[in-house]
Amino acid sequence: NAFALPGGPVVITRGLLLQIDNESQLAGILSHELGHINARHHVKFLEKQLALSMLLQIGSLLVPQDLTGEILLQLGQVSASLLTLKFSRDQEREADKYGFLYAFEAGYSPHGMIEVFEKFKKMEKKRPPEWLSTHPLPESRIKETKEYIATFKPTGILIKDTQKFQEIRNLILQTKESYEYVENGKKAYKNGKRGEAKNLFEKALELYPKNTVASIYLAKLEMEEGNLNKAKEYSEYSLNYDPNFFTANIISGIINFKLKNFENALKFFEKGKSLIPFNGISYYYAGRTYEEKKNFNLALKNYEKALELGPKNESWYKDCYYRYNKLRGF
Structure with a gap:
C-alpha cells in the first residue's frame, strides 16, 4: 500500500x-x-482520524501498574485508518x-x-x-x-x-527474510512468548544488522525485564542507523527516564515532538520528566498539550489527565 x-x-x-x-x-x-x-x-479525514489514533502505540510503558498491558508496542505498524x-x-x-x-x-x-x-x-x-x-x-x-x-x-x-x-x-529483497523474522517475533511477543520473540528478533538482527525494528523490540524486551543498560545499548544501536525513528526516540527517552537521566530523556521526547507533532504521547512523557525535575509549570504545559492532542482512548491519557488535575490543585 x-x-x-x-x-x-x-x-x-x-x-x-x-x-x-x-x-x-x-x-x-x-x-x-x-x-x-x-x-x-x-484533509478532513486525516484531521479527524489522526487526532484519535497513534501511529505507534506504546503508551503502557510509564503509566501506573493498573493501566499497563492495555496496549502492546506495535512497531512499524502504520495507522490502520491511513492504510484503509x-x-x-x-x-x-x-x-x-x-x-x-x-x-x-x-x-x-x-x-x-x-x-x-x-x-x-x-x-x-x-x-x-x-x-x-x-x-x-x-x-x-x-x-x-x-x-x-x-x-x-x-x-x-x-x-x-x-x-x-x-x-x-534488491536491498529490500535481500532483507526480506530478516523482516519476516520480525513479523513472527511480533506475533510471539503479542502472545506472551517472550523468549521465542527475543530469539526471533535476534535472528532478524543477525541477518540484517540495520533492522532497527528488531533492535528496538529487543530494547523494549530488555527494559521490561529490568535490564536498563542492555536496553539502552539496543535503543542507541537503533538510533545510530535511524535517528528519526520515532519509536526508538520514545523508547530511548523512557529508558533514560527510568535511569533518572532526565536531561537525556527530554532530548528524546523533544525529538519525538518534532517527528510526530500531532501525537500527544511525546508531550505526556515530557510532562512526566519535568514533573520528576520539579518543574511543575513545564509539566503542566506538556500535560495540557498531550490532553489536547490525545487520543483519549490511550492508557497514558488517563494518567495524564490525573496528573494534570493534581498539579493544578483539583
Missing part, C-alpha cells in the same frame, strides 16, 4: 515496493498519492489524472502507471470487494491513462528505470 501523511510526505510499504519492477511505476504510485493531497481528498483510507471512484480518477501529469512533468514515462494498473488487474481476484467498490476498474484506468498519453503525445527521453531504484529494490 501507499498513503500520504500531513505536510506532504508519501509513504510506500515494503510489500508494494516488491510488487513493482521499475522507477517509472514507483513515480506513478507516488504521483497518484500526491494527486490526492493536492486535490485535498483526505477510502476515496470515491471519482476521487481516484482525479488522483490518477494528477498523478499522470506529475510523473510526466518530472520526466518519467507515463507507461509506468499503465503497468501498475495492469498489475492491479492481475491482483483483482485477491482484492476484497470493498477495494473494488471504491476504486475504478483497472481496465478503465488503463483506458483513461492511454487517452491522457494520446493527448499529451510525450516525446524525448523519459525515465523508465534507474540503477538506484534497482539497488534499493
Whole structure:
C-alpha cells in the first residue's frame, strides 16, 4: 500500500515496493498519492482520524501498574485508518489524472502507471470487494491513462528505470527474510512468548544488522525485564542507523527516564515532538520528566498539550489527565 501523511510526505510499504519492477511505476504510485493531497481528498479525514489514533502505540510503558498491558508496542505498524483510507471512484480518477501529469512533468514515462494498473488487474481476484467498490476498474484506468498519453503525445527521453531504484529494490529483497523474522517475533511477543520473540528478533538482527525494528523490540524486551543498560545499548544501536525513528526516540527517552537521566530523556521526547507533532504521547512523557525535575509549570504545559492532542482512548491519557488535575490543585 501507499498513503500520504500531513505536510506532504508519501509513504510506500515494503510489500508494494516488491510488487513493482521499475522507477517509472514507483513515480506513478507516488504521483497518484500526491494527486490526492493536492486535490485535498483526505484533509478532513486525516484531521479527524489522526487526532484519535497513534501511529505507534506504546503508551503502557510509564503509566501506573493498573493501566499497563492495555496496549502492546506495535512497531512499524502504520495507522490502520491511513492504510484503509477510502476515496470515491471519482476521487481516484482525479488522483490518477494528477498523478499522470506529475510523473510526466518530472520526466518519467507515463507507461509506468499503465503497468501498475495492469498489475492491479492481475491482483483483482485477491482484492476484497470493498477495494473494488471504491476504486475504478483497472481496465478503465488503463483506458483513461492511454487517452491522457494520446493527448499529451510525450516525446524525448523519459525515465523508465534507474540503477538506484534497482539497488534499493534488491536491498529490500535481500532483507526480506530478516523482516519476516520480525513479523513472527511480533506475533510471539503479542502472545506472551517472550523468549521465542527475543530469539526471533535476534535472528532478524543477525541477518540484517540495520533492522532497527528488531533492535528496538529487543530494547523494549530488555527494559521490561529490568535490564536498563542492555536496553539502552539496543535503543542507541537503533538510533545510530535511524535517528528519526520515532519509536526508538520514545523508547530511548523512557529508558533514560527510568535511569533518572532526565536531561537525556527530554532530548528524546523533544525529538519525538518534532517527528510526530500531532501525537500527544511525546508531550505526556515530557510532562512526566519535568514533573520528576520539579518543574511543575513545564509539566503542566506538556500535560495540557498531550490532553489536547490525545487520543483519549490511550492508557497514558488517563494518567495524564490525573496528573494534570493534581498539579493544578483539583
